[in-house]
Amino acid sequence: MSELRWNPTLEEWVITATQRQDRTFFPPPGYNPLAPTQLGGFPTEIPAPSYEIAVFENKFPSLRSHPLDPSVQGTELMPVLPAQGICEVVCYTPDAEGELARLPLAKVEELVYVWADRFEELSTHDFVKYVYIFENKGKEIGVTLMHPHGQIYAFPFVPPIPAKEMGAARRYFERTGRNVFADILTQEMADGRRIVSQNAHFAAVVPFYARYPYEVHIIARGERTAISEFDAGERTALSQILKTVMEKYNNLWNRSMPYIMLMHQRPSDGGDYGFYRFHIEFYPPYRTPDKLKFLAGSEAGAGAFINDTHAEATAQTLRETPPL
Amino acid sequence: MRLEKKRVLKEDGRYLVYYHSAESASEEQRKAFEEIAAEAVTVGANCEPTAESAGKASAEHV
Numbered sequence: 001m002s003e004l005r006w007n008p009t010l011e012e013w014v015i016t017a018t019q020r021q022d023r024t025f026f027p028p029p030g031y032n033p034l035a036p037t038q039l040g041g042f043p044t045e046i047p048a049p050s051y052e053i054a055v056f057e058n059k060f061p062s063l064r065s066h067p068l069d070p071s072v073q074g075t076e077l078m079p080v081l082p083a084q085g086i087c088e089v090v091c092y093t094p095d096a097e098g099e100l101a102r103l104p105l106a107k108v109e110e111l112v113y114v115w116a117d118r119f120e121e122l123s124t125h126d127f128v129k130y131v132y133i134f135e136n137k138g139k140e141i142g143v144t145l146m147h148p149h150g151q152i153y154a155f156p157f158v159p160p161i162p163a164k165e166m167g168a169a170r171r172y173f174e175r176t177g178r179n180v181f182a183d184i185l186t187q188e189m190a191d192g193r194r195i196v197s198q199n200a201h202f203a204a205v206v207p208f209y210a211r212y213p214y215e216v217h218i219i220a221r222g223e224r225t226a227i228s229e230f231d232a233g234e235r236t237a238l239s240q241i242l243k244t245v246m247e248k249y250n251n252l253w254n255r256s257m258p259y260i261m262l263m264h265q266r267p268s269d270g271g272d273y274g275f276y277r278f279h280i281e282f283y284p285p286y287r288t289p290d291k292l293k294f295l296a297g298s299e300a301g302a303g304a305f306i307n308d309t310h311a312e313a314t315a316q317t318l319r320e321t322p323p324l
Numbered sequence: 325m326r327l328e329k330k331r332v333l334k335e336d337g338r339y340l341v342y343y344h345s346a347e348s349a350s351e352e353q354r355k356a357f358e359e360i361a362a363e364a365v366t367v368g369a370n371c372e373p374t375a376e377s378a379g380k381a382s383a384e385h386v
Contacts, residue, residue, distance in 0.1 A: 036356070046340065050356040054348055057338035094353075106348045113327050114343050232325065 002062065003070035004156070014159045015083055017062040018071075028097075033059075034147035034300075036094045046091065052107075053114050054091045061087035063153065065125070084127050085283035087155040088118065096147045097267075099256060100135070101246035109239035115152075115263075116228045116235070122154040123268035129211040130155040130162065130267050133227070138258020140285050140292060154268075161207035162264050166276050181277030184208075185219055191322040197244045201230075201237035204245050206315035212253070213287040213314050216245055218280040225266040225273045242280070248321045249284060259284040259317075330362035 004013045023146050030042060036051055037044045037156050046054050063085025073078030092100055092111060095128055102106065116145045135150035158166070172180040188194055188205050194202035195218055196204040204218045216239055260283040265275035274284060287293045297301060298304045328344045344357040 045334075048342065048356045048360060050350075050352045051342055052345060052353050052357070053343040054340060055343070056334070059338070060379065104348070106345070107325060110345050110348065111329060113325055117329070157340075204371040235325070318371070 001071035002064065002068060003072065004081040004083050005072075006079045010160075013081075013157055015062050016071075017060075017083065032145075032147055034089070034091050034145065034149055035096055042243070043316075045089070046094075051091070053093075053110060055088050055114065055118060055165070056091075058087040058089050058151070061285050062160060063087050063155070065127070070072070075227045078311075080097050081156075085156045086122055086125070086128065086152075088122075088152040089196050090118070090133075090150045090152060092113065092148045092150065099137070099148045099246075101243065101250050101256075103243075105188045105243055108243050109236055110228075112235045112239050113225070113240075116230070118152055119226060119265070119268075120228045122152065125154065126154050128154040128268050130158045132159065132162075132262070134260065134262040138256070138285075140258040141260055143258075146189060158257075162267075165264060166266075166273065168241055169276045179223070179277060180277055181219055181279065182223075185221060193312040196248065196315055196318045197241055201234045201243055202241045204241055206311040206318065209313055210314070211299075211307055211310045212283045212285070212293055213307060213309040214249070214282075214284045215311075215320065216282040218242065218245065218282075218320070223274065225276050226278060226279045227263065227276070234316055244323055245282065245302075247268050248318050249282070251321050251323075252318065253286075253289045259285050328357070330357065330360045332360065332362050 002017045003013070005017055007014055033045045035044050035046070036049050037047045037258045038049065045056055045059070065084065065086050067082035067084045069219075070082060072080055089151055090111075092098070093103060093107065119133070124130055127148050132153045132155060133150065134153075143212070169180050172178070177277055184207075188203065189198075194205045194208060196206060196257045198204065201221055202218050203221060204216050206215060207217050218238070220230075220234075222234065224234070246257075249259065252306070261280065263278070263280050265278045283290050298306055326346060329348070330342045330344075332340050332342070336361055342357060342362075344353070346354070355358065360364055
């Protein structure tokens with residue numbers, strides 16, 4: 001059963017999705033649901049002998065466009081709503097052994113176009129308030145299906161973290177008349193120590209306030225608040241810097257780097273969010289080649305992250321890691 | 325960049341969208357995309373209709 005339960009102590013929704021307990025869990029080779037369907041073979045999610053990029057509604061969704069009734073009765077203090085929304089799976093390549101970092105640049109650029117198209121299409125639904133594009137990569141993150149893919153959650157509310165970012169950005173604008181992300185970029189470009197890579201339209205930085213040792217943010221240099229706003233040149237530039245960052249991650253310790261990759265952009269209501277700025281965040285969980293950064297008591301319970309490294313040091317390491 | 329997409333419905337009612345780039349698709353991928361029977365063929369984001377797709381482009385052209 002699936003529903004939204006309100007937490008009055010944090011003023012946020014929690015999504016329950018008990019049907020996800022039985023979702024696909026490390027299927028054996030030959031039973032990969034994201035592979036193309038071969039003649040006489042296991043019927044996968046994609047009934048074609050090949051594909052380039054395929055997007056489909058998740059078979060085990062947390063949110064549905066036609067949700068079931070909640071399984072519990074809410075109260076005035078703790079209301080309950082149907083878990084309405086849309087969950088999509090984005091299959092990057094038919095190659096089960098592939099990964100985004102190793103795809104040709106043209107394929108990464110196609111994915112940028114696909115993301116923009118999904119953002120626009122999902123935004124047309126009245127019940128969608130926020131389109132969240134992300135990728136969980138690696139067993140360390142909890143991935144149970146290794147075929148290279150990402151996901152899109154079209155939420156019926158603006159989730160807490162983007163909401164908090166937008167609130168901070170709005171207050172900064174009201175106070176200063178300036179965009180906080182633009183000011184951050186100006187400072188970072190002048191300083192240089194935390195720059196990982198840059199091109200005409202984007203900068204990749206380990207943020208001054210990084211919570212993960214090798215956290216990277218890719219920030220739009222232009223006044224863009226959603227992926228659908230980028231022109232062709234900006235989409236090319238985004239695919240280039242994405243591939244650069246992901247390749248640097250893989251070259252850091254000569255192995256495929258697990259991470260969470262996510263997009264923060266404006267809500268889907270088409271409103272004016274000029275005080276905000278499109279950006280992508282990467283959270284790789286490793287702090288050394290063999291040590292994970294866990295979200296333990298301080299992070300998970302208090303929301304106070306402790307970073308065992310300095311952003312300037314890890315940014316230098318990434319900057320000096322190929323591709324240069 | 326020019327992308328096309330085809331949207332199909334699975335047996336359980338979920339939708340599936342195939343994206344295709346004529347510029348970078350392999351022959352196998354091009355053939356697979358052509359053979360998909362779809363509800364609608366639309367031209368994807370930020371691209372201009374080609375001469376052959378202009379007739380197929382629906383009002384959904386972005």
